Amino acid sequence: MEKEAGEPETGLGGDEEERNAEEPVVSLAEVLAENEELEKEARAVLGGSDHERCSYSQGAVKRQALYACSTCTPPGEEPAGICLACSYECHGTHKLFELYTKRNFRCDCGNSKFKNLQCKLLPEKANVNPNKYNDNFYGLYCVCKRPYPDPEDEIPDEMIQCIVCEDWFHGRHLGAVPPDSGDFHEMVCQACMDRCPFLWAYASQLAVPTVTKVTLATEDGVVLNVEENEDVKKENGADHQVKTEEEKLVQNNEPSTSSASTCKLPTAKNEASTCKLQELQAKQYLKKNTATFWPHTWRSKLCTCRECVKMYSDLDIPFLTDECDTVLAYENKGTRDQEADRRDPLMDTLSSMDRVQQVELICEYNDLKTELKDYLRRFADEGTVVKREDIQQFFEEFQSRKRRRTDRMQYYCS
Numbered sequence: 001m002e003k004e005a006g007e008p009e010t011g012l013g014g015d016e017e018e019r020n021a022e023e024p025v026v027s028l029a030e031v032l033a034e035n036e037e038l039e040k041e042a043r044a045v046l047g048g049s050d051h052e053r054c055s056y057s058q059g060a061v062k063r064q065a066l067y068a069c070s071t072c073t074p075p076g077e078e079p080a081g082i083c084l085a086c087s088y089e090c091h092g093t094h095k096l097f098e099l100y101t102k103r104n105f106r107c108d109c110g111n112s113k114f115k116n117l118q119c120k121l122l123p124e125k126a127n128v129n130p131n132k133y134n135d136n137f138y139g140l141y142c143v144c145k146r147p148y149p150d151p152e153d154e155i156p157d158e159m160i161q162c163i164v165c166e167d168w169f170h171g172r173h174l175g176a177v178p179p180d181s182g183d184f185h186e187m188v189c190q191a192c193m194d195r196c197p198f199l200w201a202y203a204s205q206l207a208v209p210t211v212t213k214v215t216l217a218t219e220d221g222v223v224l225n226v227e228e229n230e231d232v233k234k235e236n237g238a239d240h241q242v243k244t245e246e247e248k249l250v251q252n253n254e255p256s257t258s259s260a261s262t263c264k265l266p267t268a269k270n271e272a273s274t275c276k277l278q279e280l281q282a283k284q285y286l287k288k289n290t291a292t293f294w295p296h297t298w299r300s301k302l303c304t305c306r307e308c309v310k311m312y313s314d315l316d317i318p319f320l321t322d323e324c325d326t327v328l329a330y331e332n333k334g335t336r337d338q339e340a341d342r343r344d345p346l347m348d349t350l351s352s353m354d355r356v357q358q359v360e361l362i363c364e365y366n367d368l369k370t371e372l373k374d375y376l377r378r379f380a381d382e383g384t385v386v387k388r389e390d391i392q393q394f395f396e397e398f399q400s401r402k403r404r405r406t407d408r409m410q411y412y413c414s
């Protein structure tokens, strides 16, 4: 996530040097998948943000790509965040922390937090913005407050962003083993679950089951790590639910007010719809000390009755019921915007050529694409490693085939 400024377009894959230093030993399928993934990721993160204009004039932007500059505001100084355009224009040569996207943030570039820098794009800014900051702005993440990537951490572990506090967490620091990334859509960290305990009532119905690591000490002092699966517990039924010291069984047997269940006043007709949360809270549910993982449409299932909306606002989480708040919604917008104005460089070149040149180029381009794909596929299928010589060999062969075709003055589009 951390990137060197100066080459922001490729900020997500800046370890080219390191890779070249040692013999590249990766299977081609991996390279292809990784490139596509990185490209997709970069497009998704950056696509929805303006790369030319400072976003300050838009106020607190609903969601945008955000950076922190450790050259301008190093740890110890006041934290500050800057927009995508400012990361290019005003901090191009600085050391930046890439924060991916954050919600409700107004660009700080050049305001009172910056001692020696004036924003080149929008120098007129208020002294401070009512933004929220955390350790991410100093390049530190998770409850363990480590940088990412972490040179001292040899355990490969994916970082997952909490959708409430927007900090990033190691999968192994969430109190439960995260489900496969394809199986859940959003995560709420342990601290945020503590702060918003009502979510536990929803979790029993909506959340993706996790495996909780329970440490059992036997009589002779041997520590056993037992992986306990929530699914199993559910099958066993509420009576047999295993209680660990981390889990609390919550049962709310408060009688519902008699007026709500029996007496409907004619004037209250429109408000007679029951509170989904109250219904859930009337049942038994588990409260644990773990993060929770949620499927795609879970936010739309949250109650939006007047009391619940007020509670969201009191807890400072009104965004929870806003489907447009999700990173996915932002990424989809970015991808849509980019597809709308992305121009194919081939098409640009073509329009400046005469017809014969056009045909030649198209044929050559298609040949190259197909042949390279076929060539690489063989490696991918065999799961073998592609070496630099292999790629070199391909281009040499391609050139000689092309020469042969050109000699015959014929062009085939294969």
Ligand SMILES: [Zn+2]
Pocket (backbone or CB within 6 Å): 053, 054, 055, 056, 082, 083, 084, 085, 086, 107, 108, 109, 121
């Ligand atoms: Zn800016």
Ligand SMILES: [Zn+2]
Pocket (backbone or CB within 6 Å): 069, 070, 071, 072, 073, 090, 091, 094, 117
């Ligand atoms: Zn800077």
Ligand SMILES: [Zn+2]
Pocket (backbone or CB within 6 Å): 054, 085, 086, 087, 089, 090, 109, 110, 118, 119, 120, 121, 122
């Ligand atoms: Zn700026």
Ligand SMILES: [Zn+2]
Pocket (backbone or CB within 6 Å): 141, 142, 143, 144, 145, 146, 169, 170, 173
């Ligand atoms: Zn951690």
Ligand SMILES: [Zn+2]
Pocket (backbone or CB within 6 Å): 162, 163, 164, 165, 166, 167, 188, 189, 190, 191, 192
């Ligand atoms: Zn959180």
Ligand SMILES: [Zn+2]
Pocket (backbone or CB within 6 Å): 274, 275, 276, 277, 278, 303, 304, 305, 306, 307, 308, 309
């Ligand atoms: Zn409600």
